[in-house]
Amino acid sequence: MYAALKNRFAAWLFQWRGPESGPIVLVQRRVFILPTRQGYAFAVVLLLMLTGSINYSLGLGFVLTFLLGALGVNAMIYTFRNLANLRVAGGRAQPVFAGDIARFEIHLENPGTAERHAIGLTPDRKEAVYVDVPARGAAAAVVGVAAPRRGWLRPGRITLFTRFPLGLYYAWAYCELDTQCLVYPRPASPGLPLPPASCGAGTGIERGQGQEDFSGLRPYHVGDSPRHIAWKLAARDAGLLTKQFAGQAEAELWLDWARLPPAMGVEERLSHLARWVLDAHAAGLAYGMRLPGETVELAAGDAQRDRCLKALALFESAAPRPATQAMGHD
Amino acid sequence: MTESGQALALRHVLCLLASLALVTVPHAPRLPWWIGALAAALAAWRAYLGHLRLALPNRWLLLPLAAAATVGVYLHYRTLFGRDAGVALLVVMLALKLLETRSLRDGMLLAFLSYFLIVTNFFYSQSIPTALYMLACTWFITATVVSLHYGRAEPPFTASLRAAGSMLAHAAPLTLAFFLLFPRVQGPLWGLPHDAYAGVSGLSDTMTPGSISNLILSDAVAFRVRFESANPAHRHLYWRGPVMWDFDGRTWSASRFFHSPPEPPQLSGERVAYEITIEPHGKRWLFALDLPAAAPPRALVSSDFQVLSLEPVNQRMRYEMVSYLGSAHGAQERRLALRRALQLPPGSNPRTLEYARALRERFPDDREYINQVLAQFRAQNFLYTLSPALLGEHPVDDFLFRTREGFCEHYASAFVVLMRAAGIPARVVTGYLGGEVNQLGNYIIVRQSDAHAWTEVWLSDRGWVRIDPTAAVSPLRVDAGISAAVPRTDPLPLLVRGDFELLRQLRLTLDLVANAWNQWVLGYTPERQRRFLASVGVSEATWQTLAVALLGITTLIMAGLAVLMLRQIRTRVRDPVRIAYARFCAKLERRGCARRPAEGPADYARRLERLRPDLSAAVNAITRLYIALRYGAGAGPAELAELKRLVRQFTA
Numbered sequence: 002m003y004a005a006l007k008n009r010f011a012a013w014l015f016q017w018r019g020p021e022s023g024p025i026v027l028v029q030r031r032v033f034i035l036p037t038r039q040g041y042a043f044a045v046v047l048l049l050m051l052t053g054s055i056n057y058s059l060g061l062g063f064v065l066t067f068l069l070g071a072l073g074v075n076a077m078i079y080t081f082r083n084l085a086n087l088r089v090a091g092g093r094a095q096p097v098f099a100g101d102i103a104r105f106e107i108h109l110e111n112p113g114t115a116e117r118h119a120i121g122l123t124p125d126r127k128e129a130v131y132v133d134v135p136a137r138g139a140a141a142a143v144v145g146v147a148a149p150r151r152g153w154l155r156p157g158r159i160t161l162f163t164r165f166p167l168g169l170y171y172a173w174a175y176c177e178l179d180t181q182c183l184v185y186p187r188p189a190s191p192g193l194p195l196p197p198a199s200c201g202a203g204t205g206i207e208r209g210q211g212q213e214d215f216s217g218l219r220p221y222h223v224g225d226s227p228r229h230i231a232w233k234l235a236a237r238d239a240g241l242l243t244k245q246f247a248g249q250a251e252a253e254l255w256l257d258w259a260r261l262p263p264a265m266g267v268e269e270r271l272s273h274l275a276r277w278v279l280d281a282h283a284a285g286l287a288y289g290m291r292l293p294g295e296t297v298e299l300a301a302g303d304a305q306r307d308r309c310l311k312a313l314a315l316f317e318s319a320a321p322r323p324a325t326q327a328m329g330h331d
Numbered sequence: 332m333t334e335s336g337q338a339l340a341l342r343h344v345l346c347l348l349a350s351l352a353l354v355t356v357p358h359a360p361r362l363p364w365w366i367g368a369l370a371a372a373l374a375a376w377r378a379y380l381g382h383l384r385l386a387l388p389n390r391w392l393l394l395p396l397a398a399a400a401t402v403g404v405y406l407h408y409r410t411l412f413g414r415d416a417g418v419a420l421l422v423v424m425l426a427l428k429l430l431e432t433r434s435l436r437d438g439m440l441l442a443f444l445s446y447f448l449i450v451t452n453f454f455y456s457q458s459i460p461t462a463l464y465m466l467a468c469t470w471f472i473t474a475t476v477v478s479l480h481y482g483r484a485e486p487p488f489t490a491s492l493r494a495a496g497s498m499l500a501h502a503a504p505l506t507l508a509f510f511l512l513f514p515r516v517q518g519p520l521w522g523l524p525h526d527a528y529a530g531v532s533g534l535s536d537t538m539t540p541g542s543i544s545n546l547i548l549s550d551a552v553a554f555r556v557r558f559e560s561a562n563p564a565h566r567h568l569y570w571r572g573p574v575m576w577d578f579d580g581r582t583w584s585a586s587r588f589f590h591s592p593p594e595p596p597q598l599s600g601e602r603v604a605y606e607i608t609i610e611p612h613g614k615r616w617l618f619a620l621d622l623p624a625a626a627p628p629r630a631l632v633s634s635d636f637q638v639l640s641l642e643p644v645n646q647r648m649r650y651e652m653v654s655y656l657g658s659a660h661g662a663q664e665r666r667l668a669l670r671r672a673l674q675l676p677p678g679s680n681p682r683t684l685e686y687a688r689a690l691r692e693r694f695p696d697d698r699e700y701i702n703q704v705l706a707q708f709r710a711q712n713f714l715y716t717l718s719p720a721l722l723g724e725h726p727v728d729d730f731l732f733r734t735r736e737g738f739c740e741h742y743a744s745a746f747v748v749l750m751r752a753a754g755i756p757a758r759v760v761t762g763y764l765g766g767e768v769n770q771l772g773n774y775i776i777v778r779q780s781d782a783h784a785w786t787e788v789w790l791s792d793r794g795w796v797r798i799d800p801t802a803a804v805s806p807l808r809v810d811a812g813i814s815a816a817v818p819r820t821d822p823l824p825l826l827v828r829g830d831f832e833l834l835r836q837l838r839l840t841l842d843l844v845a846n847a848w849n850q851w852v853l854g855y856t857p858e859r860q861r862r863f864l865a866s867v868g869v870s871e872a873t874w875q876t877l878a879v880a881l882l883g884i885t886t887l888i889m890a891g892l893a894v895l896m897l898r899q900i901r902t903r904v905r906d907p908v909r910i911a912y913a914r915f916c917a918k919l920e921r922r923g924c925a926r927r928p929a930e931g932p933a934d935y936a937r938r939l940e941r942l943r944p945d946l947s948a949a950v951n952a953i954t955r956l957y958i959a960l961r962y963g964a965g966a967g968p969a970e971l972a973e974l975k976r977l978v979r980q981f982t983a
Contacts, residue, residue, distance in 0.1 A: 039439045046443045050450050055516060058646050059453045060853035061462055063510060065469065069446060071505035072473065072498055074889065078896050079498065086900040113900030119482030129334075131482045166477045166494060168439060 015175055020155060022179040024090035024110070027161065031174045032085045034077060040169035043073055073169055080170040083117050083163045087134065091156070091180025092141060096310070098275075102145040103182040105156045110139040118165045124156055148184040151271065151314045155181050185275055185310040186268065192276030193261075195220060195284075198254040218242040219284035242284070253299060254281060254288040256309070271313045278313070282306040292316055336434050339479075344381040346475040346488070347432065347441050348374050353468045354448040355422055361455065362419050363407045369400065370426035377429045387430055397427050418451045438479055445472050457853050459845065470495055501892055508884045514874035515857040533612030534572050534761055536585040538784060540726055543761070544717050544738040549779040553763055554609040554618060555846055557774040563603055563620075565765050567656050569785065569797065570618040570777060572762035574635040576671055578751075580679030581726050583744060583759050586635070598624055600657040608649045608849065615639045618762060618777075620654035621797065627651060634668070635758070636660065647854050662794035664756075669789060672756035680727040680748060687752035697755055697790055704749050705803040708742065711735065715805035739808070742800040743784040756789035760797070764808070772843045783808075907971060908960045915953055915978045932957055953977050 011017070015033065025031075036044075047070055054062030092106030111117050111134040123129035124146045132142040148154050155177075162173035218231055221241035231242045256277045261270045274290065281288040282305070289299035290309045295316070297309050339347075352374065359367045380387060400423040401411065408416035425444055432441055449465050473495035478488060533553065535542065554570075575583035602624075609617060617630055617638040626632045627650035630640045638652075675684070694700040714736035722729040727748045730741050737745075743759050750757035764783035766775040785799040801808050850859070864872045869880075916926045924942055926935045936954040940947050956974040 039436070042440065043443055046447055050447060053450055057454060058517075058856075059450065059457065060855055061453045061457045061465070062450045063513070063855075064462075064506065064852065065446070065449055065453075065465065067506045067509035067513065068469065068499065068502055070509065071502035074505065074885070075498065075501055075892060078889070078893050082896045082900055085897070111900075115896075115899040119480060133482045133484050165480045165482075166498070167473075168435075168476065168480050 017158065017175060017177070020177045020179040024088045024108075025176050025178065027085055027087045027089065027174045027176075029085060032081060032172055033174065034081055034170050034172040036169060037164060037171045040073070043069075043169055047073065072167070076167045076169045079166050080163060080172045082115060083165045084120065084161065084172045084174060086113060087111060087117065087120070087161070089161065089176045089178065091178035094156075094180065094182035096183040096185055096307070096314070097148050098185045099148055099151045099187040101148055103148040103154050103156075103184065104143045104145055105178075105180060105182060107142050107144055107156075107159065107178070108139055109134045109142065109161075111136060113137070117163075119163055121160075121162045123160050123162070124158075126160060129162075146182075148182065151184050151186040151268075151316075153181045153315070154184045155179075183311060183314055185314045186271040188276040188279055189269070189272040190276070192280065193273055195254065195277055195280055196257065196260050198286075218244060219286050220280060254286050255299075256281065256288055256290040258292050267317070271316060275310060275313050278306055278309045334435065336436065338433055339381075339435065339438050341381045341384075342488075343438060343475070343479055344432065345378065346478060347438055347445075348378060348429065350442060350445045350468070350472045350475050351425060351429070351448075353471060354445050354452065354465075355425075357452050357455075357461070357464070358418060358422060358448075361415070362422065363403075365403065366400075366419055366423055370422055373426040373429055377432070380430075387433060390431075393427055393430055397424065400424075400427070414454050418454070421448065421451065435479055439476065442472050442476050442479075459848055462852075470499060473499060504888050505885060508881065508888065510855070511860070511863065512877050512881045512884070514877045515855070515860045517857050533610075533614060533779065534616065534782060536573050536614065538573075538575055538583040538740050538744070538759060538761055539581055540719070540722055540730070540737070540741055540744065543740045543782045543784055544719075546782040547717060547738075547780045551779045552610055552842075552845075553612070553777045553779050553781070554607050555774050555776055555849075556608075556766065557606045559604040559606075562768060562775060563601070563656060567620070568763075568765045568775075569621050569760075569783075569799075570763040570766075570781075571621055571623070571636060571638075571760060572616050572618055573614075573760075574633075574637050574787075575759035575761065576635075578674070578676060578744075578748070580676045583747075585637075598622070598655045598658050600655045602653065602655055604651070604653045606649060606651045608647060608846075608854065609644055611644055611646050611648075613643055613645060615641075615643050617644070617650060619652045620656060622655050622658040622660055624653045624655060647849055649850075649854065649856075649858070659794050659796070661789065662792075664789060664794065669756045672758050672789060673751050673754065675748065675751050680725045682725070682728040683731055683745070683748055684752045686731070687749045690749075691753040697788075700753055700755065701750070701788060701798065704746065705798070705800060708746075708800055708803040713737070713742075713804045715801065715808065739801040740784045742804060743786050746798070746800040747786050750786070750788050758787050760785050760787055767839075769839045769842055769846075771839055772846060774846065776842055776846075908957065908974065911971075911974050911978045912953075912957045912961075915957075915981060918978075918981060949977065949981050953981065 016031070047066055050062060050066045050069075053059065054066055088110040090108045090110070092108050094103055094105045097103045107122060109117075109120060109132060114136050116136045117134040119131050120134060120142075121129040121131050122142050122144050124144055128145070130142050130144060132140045134140045144156060144159060146154065146156050158175050158177045160173050160175055162171060164171055218234070219242065221230060221243050229244045231244050234240075234242055256274055258270060258274065261273055265273070274292075278288070278290065282301075282303075285301065287299055287301035288305070288309075290297040290312065292312060295312055297305070297312055300308075355370060377387075379385075401420065404416055404419045404423065405411055408419065410416050411420060421444075425441070425448065428437075428441060428444070432438055446469070449468055452461065452465060470492070474488065474491040477494050477498075478485065478491040481491075534546065573585040576586050577584045600622075603620065605620075607618065617627065617640050619638045622636060623632055623638050626638055629642070630638055630650070632638055640648075690703060691700060694703050712735060715738070716736050717738060719730075719737045719741065720734040722734065727745050730737055731745055740761075747757040747759050761782070761784045763777045763781040764785075765781050766777035768775050783801070785797060785801065787795045787797050789795050855863075861872065864870070869876070912932070919925065919939070922943075924939060930938070932954050936950050939950045943950075953974065956970055956977065960970055960974060
């Protein structure tokens with residue numbers, strides 16, 4: 002109850018409004034500022050100096066106290082200026098596997114003539130990255146966000162903050178960018194062996210003797226001829242691989258949802274399928290994938306891998322979710 | 332450096348070390364030598380550890396060190412409190428803190444304490460050079476703080492210095508406003524430690540041969556005087572200080588008990604009004620010309636017309652006085668006082684007493700006797716010098732009959748002894764004589780080197796009459812000042828001698844600056860503040876009105892600074908091409924054909940073609956020019972002028 006109220010209050014105060022498309026300009030009302038612990042310590046020192054100056058009637062003590070006091074008050078403007086009016090835009094984020102850290106590229110553009118120093122970005126107020134943005138220039142920061150589940154991942158509410166130049170104030174702004182990162186299911190480890198390839202219609206298992214034209218390697222399956230095993234690679238700890246030859250029939254490798262043990266849950270199946278996709282890709286095979294209600298046609302290469310993994314990531318998933326949020330502020 | 336727990340880099344440690352060293356160095360001569368050595372050793376140790384990236388020492392090593400240093404401070408000062416011991420302790424603890432300075436947080440604390448250490452320097456000196464030095468220290472420390480907060484790409488230290496310099500410059504207006512308007516209260520808020528005002532010089536309440544001539548060697552300022560009207564002549568400028576009644580054969584001392592207030596003197600003679608700004612001297616005397624008419628606030632006039640402050644003069648203070656030059660006083664002096672003014676220690680200076688008795692037999696009239704004694708001083712080749720020969724067991728005897736050279740205290744002392752021996756009540760008055768007129772600021776500077784001693788004798792028909800025996804020996808001392816009176820070989824301070832006109836002018840200019848500094852910076856007291864506010868039209872300022880005024884001014888200044896600062900981060904649309912196109916769009920928007928947010932110029936033009944075929948020629952021309960100017964190459968000022976013209980003529 003209290004947490005919910007606090008959350009509502011913070012949402013009102015800080016104008017959290019969900020993801021925003023396009024670059025976000027940190028206008029005045031988006032930037033908040035509070036003294037830091039050092040700021041309070043500075044105030045205490047100034048108070049001591051003031052009492053000393055009064056008690057001992059130190060004219061210069063007054064001058065110094067007021068000078069530092071004015072500096073401390075002005076520092077609010079400097080710190081605010083260091084953050085305000087930056088343009089924040091989300092960049093590309095390479096897909097990651099669930100459980101890894103999604104790295105969101107965030108572009109900061111400084112339209113003004115004052116250089117911005119030590120701008121921190123943090124998704125969770127624990128770990129932060131810092132960038133300097135040159136005057137009339139731009140800089141990119143990579144913010145790591147934990148990706149616990151497959152699907153689309155938003156960076157969530159990123160806090161941009163700065164304490165520059167004196168560390169007496171903490172200015173911050175919230176940015177919820179409309180950028181997202183694809184999170185693949187975590188590949189099962191250890192995975193099941195690849196399913197055996199079925200033959201294409203109307204072709205034999207082997208056709209002719211054209212075994213001279215080496216075309217690639219694939220993982221060893223029980224039943225492969227020992228003559229086709231790449232023994233030299235096996236000796237180098239590469240695992241057992243079977244050499245494939247051009248004359249060989251194109252085996253149709255189908256990574257099939259239905260082939261997995263029926264006892265497996267949805268996520269576990271996806272996880273094993275992801276492992277198969279990676280194994281098949283590593284072996285350079287052509288493969289297709291069958292999911293309930295979706296089929297990825299037979300193909301090979303990076304694009305096929307990405308297609309399959311994306312299908313797995315978005316299998317039966319709803320709209321993109323934001324990352325888990327850390328509430329409150331310093 | 333961005334996280335408060337982040338470890339400090341070596342260059343930051345060195346900057347902090349330098350900050351601390353800068354503010355500690357002025358303290359060094361005042362501290363026991365071992366504290367300086369300890370602090371330097373600890374600093375060197377910290378730099379060494381930082382250089383080799385070694386771990387800092389364990390707390391269990393530092394704690395005994397801190398305890399030992401505290402004991403050392405206690406043994407040296409016999410206390411842990413008070414100004415000197417406090418500063419010593421602070422320096423030691425800061426040096427020890429260096430060895431605990433690991434992170435940004437520690438570094439910030441160290442910087443703040445360095446600021447604090449600056450204030451402790453003001454206990455000892457608030458001169459202009461000190462102020463400039465400490466301003467430089469503030470600058471350096473601020474730059475250090477800035478350098479601690481740069482991101483990964485830290486610019487060189489000069490950039491931090493530049494940033495800190497401009498920040499301090501920005502802080503100046505607010506500082507000035509606060510300095511002038513912050514409601515001042517009269518310190519101290521609580522009792523000061525006994526050593527708060529140690530080491531100031533001035534007249535003392537005793538006078539032995541040599542005590543004043545030692546003071547003469549100092550050209551420190553005793554006080555400054557500004558007369559309401561024209562400055563009186565030099566020979567009237569007898570600044571009355573401690574009056575000495577009691578003599579033990581060598582030393583004169585001022586009365587230790589209060590006299591009852593004086594009977595109101597018949598004030599006659601020239602009235603002069605003046606304002607004195609006195610430097611702290613740790614005693615209670617305030618100085619005034621003969622004869623002070625009334626005591627300033629928080630002071631009283633004793634029956635021998637000393638002006639005494641209720642508290643010792645421990646800080647520079649200002650007071651206004653009115654005196655009547657040459658006014659007689661004490662015609663009805665009490666018998667007790669007269670008896671006291673006749674006392675001589677039995678058995679000392681026998682030759683002098685014998686001489687006085689003999690002389691008195693020849694001159695029974697008081698005035699004739701006095702004139703005769705003065706004539707003796709004149710006739711017998713007495714020498715006025717700063718470095719007289721040493722005197723023996725009977726100093727007056729020695730002075731009168733053997734050495735015959737001395738300074739004003741010798742003459743005053745001998746004269747009073749001769750008077751008292753002849754039955755004429757007499758006393759010694761010490762103070763200052765004359766002063767230097769600073770034409771630039773039209774005020775008089777009275778220095779310690781103007782210290783003087785003269786006498787007063789009591790005549791039954793006139794009361795107390797001032798007689799300056801020094802004048803008999805060296806009339807120049809009275810008429811022209813000390814530098815004219817003593818032989819050129821005497822070791823007067825160079826600046827007191829008026830030989831170098833250029834130097835003298837320079838010195839007077841400097842004193843003018845110093846005086847303004849004293850009056851406006853150091854002596855900006857509640858009283859001064861009240862007067863300043865009255866001069867700008869705020870006559871009855873309470874602290875509430877001051878607070879409101881400060882708040883208003885602070886807001887104004889901050890708003891000004893904010894405008895100045897935030898202009899640097901604003902996006903400026905200065906591109907004439909975009910301005911022209913924006914005007915074109917605005918014209919269309921008024922006709923209900925607004926451009927959509929994500930619509931490119933070419934798409935917009937195509938849509939307009941459908942919406943308003945009548946405008947197609949102009950729209951196409953403008954769009955083509957805009958695209959060429961904004962995205963293409965080879966478009967120049969001619970095209971821009973054409974675009975501007977088309978937009979101007981465009982009507983939807």
